[in-house]
Amino acid sequence: MNAWWLAHAGPTRLLVVAALLLVLLLCQRAWPTRGEAPARGRRWRNLGLAAVSTLLVTLILPLTAVAFAWQMTTRGVGLLAMVDMPAVLEFAVAIVVLDLAIYWQHRWFHVVPQLWRIHRVHHSDLQFEVTLGLRFHPAEIVLSMLYKFAVIAALGPSLAAVAVYEMLLAAFALLTHADVAIPHAWDRQLRRVLVTPDWHRVHHSVHRDETDSNYGNFLSLWDQLFRSRIEQPRDGHRGMQIGLPGFRAAQEQTLIALLRQPLADDPLLPANRQ
Template identity: 35%
Template sequence: MTAILGSIFLFGILENLFPFFQYKQSFSRRMSQNFALGLLNAIATSLTTVLLLKWVWQQNIWLGLFKGIKPLWLVGILSFLVLDVYLYFWHRLMHTWPIAWRFHRVHHTEMSMNISTAYRFHTVEVLLSNLPKIFLVWLFGIRPIHAVIYELAFTIIVVFHHSNWHLPERVDKFLSYFIVTPNYHRLHHSQIVKETNSNYASLLSVWDRIFKTFGYSINPQAIKIGLEEEPRELNFVKLLKLPF
């Protein structure tokens, strides 16, 4: 909870002090729908994913593929990489499988990216994305501490790269060699389909480079955010109904 509130507070201040795009909507209007969706997803996750993970970590029948690997820091790095590359492929699937895209487009209907966009996901997508993750935790024997470390880093970086913070371009480009940055991810939210189908990484940018889906805009100010086929502002109910 501290990581969530801290990242929202920090990057919320930065995006308002140093905005990349100038907003036309009020602070509350552009964020309220997304945070309401995020709250619903948090409740749904706590009632399902958390309980399943608790069962996985309590069972002693299968201890995982990482069992016996030492030192512990190496297991932590491997766990981090497994979880992050999984999210890369899950995100890519959301764009290439038509039925998955119906749910993921809820995220891409955002027309003014900001810190709250990090929580603009359909509940069905959120719940389904956690099922393979639980399987990987069980298969590899990823420890609770390593899963928590990854989730904390993921939470902070996702808010960071969705923020409207005008990070200096040189700094943004340098950081993009390691992690997903605001300019890096703005290209992914472009209305141009070719650009939308790039930059699938969520935390470490290396996956886009390895799997040849990397892109970096030379003129990020010209990027038009959102979907051409859905130019409306959608409220909470419409966001939930959109895939159907």
């Protein structure tokens, strides 16, 4: 089974992402919450940034998270390798702990000024729809991968757990950024455990207190547990403004500008907050 994951985890993840992206693009047209027409070239820029990030990560890091997990497993490294528990329970623990780790990674990218400069490329998008889930600076992807390597080494999860969580991470990045209207009664129940588009949209508000909330990727439990949740945006989901106040000009939304953005100062923030 480990051999199957090593050979097929990457292609399977790519297939899941491509299929889900197509489905959500169609769903956004049929059942939108905001229904904004995409700015000219915006989706292609987001896809282009994702392509650059993927290429650079492939060149810089020779191992995927699944391959790294295999190396750690064969060496018996990590906490779970030292604990005897049923495979199903070990799998579930690994998924939950990996998601907790990603919650804190996301939160640190907001708190540490140098990391925020990189992460704000994701937040400077002026619209909230599914391709925003692909808009991350290459430096953030590289740092995220190195962080995951450290978590995997400490935890010692199985290949299956890492592969499945990598797919969940990618799938929920698309799902939670999709401009898809979920009935309020369903959303109210789902968000008790899972991150929904309405839950995560608050995180992309121009208001800084709302931006610094709702960090969860897959499970909403962490925002509830660590008191970082905001249930609804103050301006309403249809009326709220998306993006960052200091990066709204058209020339700041080009692919080259997005790649350079971590080096640029935010004119609306004090130096110690950038």
